Amino acid sequence: MKRLFSITLFLSLLLICSSLGFAQQQPENVIFILSDDHRYDYMGFHPDSPDFLETPAMDRMAAEGAHLANAFVSTSLCSPSRASILTGQYPFRHQVVDNSNAMPEGTPLVSQALQQAGYQTGYFGKWHIGNETADPQPGFDKWVSFRGQGVYYNPTLNIDGEEGNYEGYVTDLLTDYTIEWLDEIDRDQPFFAYLSHKAVHAEFEPAERHEGMYADAELEFPQSMKYIEENYEGKPDWVKEQRFSWHGVDYMYHNRDDHPQSLEEIITRYSESLSAVDESIARVINYLEEEGLAEETLVIYMGDNGFMLGEHGLIDKRQAYEESMRVPLLAWAPGFIEPGTVIEENIMNIDMTPTFLDIAGGSMPEGHTVDGESFLPFLAGETINDWRTAFVYQYFWEDAFPQTPTTYAIRGDRYKYIYYHGLWDKNEFYDLETDPNEMHNLINAPEHQERIRQMKNRMFDIFEENGATDVKFRRPSPFRADEKLIHED
Template sequence: MSEKKKSLSILRRAMAGAACIVACMAAVPAPALAAPKETAAPAPQQTRHRNIIFVLVDDLRYDGMGFLQPGLLKTPNIDRMAKEGSYFPNAVVTSSLCSPSRATILTGQTARNHGIVDNNDSSEAGLTYFPSYLQQAGYNTAFFGKWHMGSEADGPRPGFDKWVSFKGQGNYWPAKAESAHSSPNLNVDGKAVPQQGYITDELTDYAMNWLQKERDPNKPFFLYLSHKGVHSDPLPPPRYAHQYDKAKFTLPDSAADTPQNNEGKPVWVRNQRNSWHGIDFFYNADVPMTEYLKYYYGTLSAIDDSLGRIMDYLRKNKLDKDTLVVFTSDNGYMVGEHGLIDKRNAYQASVRVPLVVWEPGTVPAGAVNEGRIRNLDFAPTFLDVAGAARPKQFEGKSAWALWEGKQAVTDWKPGDFIYEYYWEYNFPMTPGTFAIERDNVKYIQYYGVWDTDELYDLNRDPDEMHNLVDDPAWAAKKQELRVALYQQLADRNGRHNIPYGARLSIGAVRRDVDGQHAADFPSNWYVKPNPTDRLDPILPDSPAKLKAQAAGKPLVYTPPLKEELTRQVEGAGKP
């Protein structure tokens, strides 16, 4: 059976008996059936080439900026950027994990198509990074910082005229020895050069030197500054080591282990509380999150300094009105929401990221733009800004008209937000996760685990506290989103594949010996033997099934197994 016929068959079975089957199928775009070639559409007309600076932070929360937490956080340069530019509160990533997200930014493709699905050294073969197209459009390009996408190797990648990077996660301070995943050296244009000091400052020094002395002043430039900070374990420089000593950080309400918070949550979520990525035992240590955040935000202060140096250079050299600056993060970061920390899952604090866009005289100043931007949209936007042709393999859409303020938010049609995370053995506590958000309603399902799915009305429940997945009033919407999610998760060839790599260790399976033990299944999953609706949970949800449940009757009556076996045995051979 072809992939297209298989998909349609699944759709029909999923909506069997439902009057809404045709409407649901019409509402979902059909999966792509042919792989796009890496050719480009005609370039739009462009009157001038503007410079572009892309600043990427690692693991910064969506609200981790001073202007969003006044009186607590100190980020004067980010705050000034937001005051002089536009802030996008609904920015999200399609995969909340370092390598897949960075690959999406660079290729303009989702993880199911670019193939970088975890942090375990996936192949970069066959991928084209958008700076290559900027080079073709006449841009001088440079990369400084954390690559951490695909190969652990730190060598120069295609698309960049200048290159400064490091192995893997890199080090805040110079490493003492070479290892498989770490080095005391930086890779500077293919040569090993010893790291001298604090990584945020050193990367900024390299970037500033390129801006001031190395780039071609006769060409527009693209600068990609990819910070190591604020990734764990965050280490602020000495000047900020005690900046937040007296700060009083608080945890989200959902961090508390209460029946109210746990109601409706999957078993894996409750189990993860006592794990490497759980608030009770995070990173298998005993540092409270309220203390950890002092180091996290102290590390951010050095990044804020870095941004300030770049912006001062632009202003002093009268480049500010000809340079687009974009500040964001590769993924979100949870600090206790639902008892979890870090990222990977599809909850809001994991998928949402900060996004500030700045270009005086072009990007509206002091604006809060509600348009939803995905990391998938950066590549097409930057090529649009440069007047470069759009490659056909790009899956996102250009947000340049929205950023300029020429397109109203109501006219920005981002479509459904599709999320994908593929299970990795290193951190086995988070299952494979797929989600869809449509009209501010989010549906989440998990792959390969015995657990519940989730449905949230973000209009009324932005903190995702009330799982509506078993609410009869939301049954039609749930099934609509299930169907849409499946179709839109098809890759460019219309396939639904679950990628996986070699398992090389047991992973971070440890739990606090004095902490919470395994969580229980939902109470309504426990039944007595021989229910008359034994088959109903297996059958696709439908209005007929919902009607039967409301009446307290089975959709398909099933007698006790012993009776059925006896009847069939005794009736064997009889006409």
């Protein structure tokens, strides 16, 4: 029934637009909403979404705006991905290669470039780029944030440099502060609001109003999770072994009491925590309509990385599998984006900065390399010549989570090659057209050996040309996931 309603709404909007014509007006304001660990297919309208999941605001964004159906991150990890969004750079360039290392001081941010272009700028939510600071960052006129991962309930917030304790659910509070700021700013000057949610990061805590809403949902687990030889015949040994570790379905989070105890609990609480994010989107869109700002504003919703929910026996992210590196991406701008637009090109987190600047008519400082490209023409229904048909991915081994090795990958429109550094194990190669769930590793298939060689060479050529092989060994984290925090004297 949910699917039928979404399809009916979508077709109705298409008929209205085709009968009335479509006049475009490019927006000048931007609201960027970022969630944490939201995977690409957990949206109600998505054909691969679980049947029980309800996300009316996301469904509305897709029906009235654009669904960028092939969106990816360059590293499936919080800090590197967030730094890429703000700089337009791959992690090997901005140097935030893990969750422990901050950006080098003085790294230009898109927020500064937007200020220079005359924009009012506000940041609301999780920062978490390589350190535990909640202090205001360059380029933002308004600042509301918290240290590290933060908490779901009654957070300590840093508001414009002053920390205090606040009561409430953090997803709601961050949305409150965003709308409050929009009420206060000069309406004659363009604005950029960055709403950065903690949700849906583990440990998942839904808002009280959503607690238990999926308790009776019928869950379907991925076929690749089954512990059978067929699923592991071609997989690297580390994947099979990780089932019994911190990020595996058979010993998840080492059975600690402060984490979910079963995959069923992870899926239901993850989905329930997502409901408040969906409501946040609805509140922002409704506010823009009520204030007459809808046709002047582009709203973009994105996840900072994906999340494994049992695929290949794994949970969490970091891997170069689709559920980890692929993210949701929606855009809504009445009068600019034709309703029901679906964009199939590969869009990445490094494309956010150039897209924001394309709207603002701004630019990053001379000497700052931007690896991404603006996808604004796609939103306007135009084509872009020579858009990427393949991209590279890197994840660097972390001492805090040693179960996942350093991972390099190159993904094309059909094929993906994954290379593991620092361990004696299988690499991986998949035909995503015939095997979208990546269950059949073709790394040794005779008919693909020339293609594998070409993709491997192209991947390392890209890395070498960009200095991506020069990433230095970093100081390890002070603790591992299975240890208590060690305080040094």
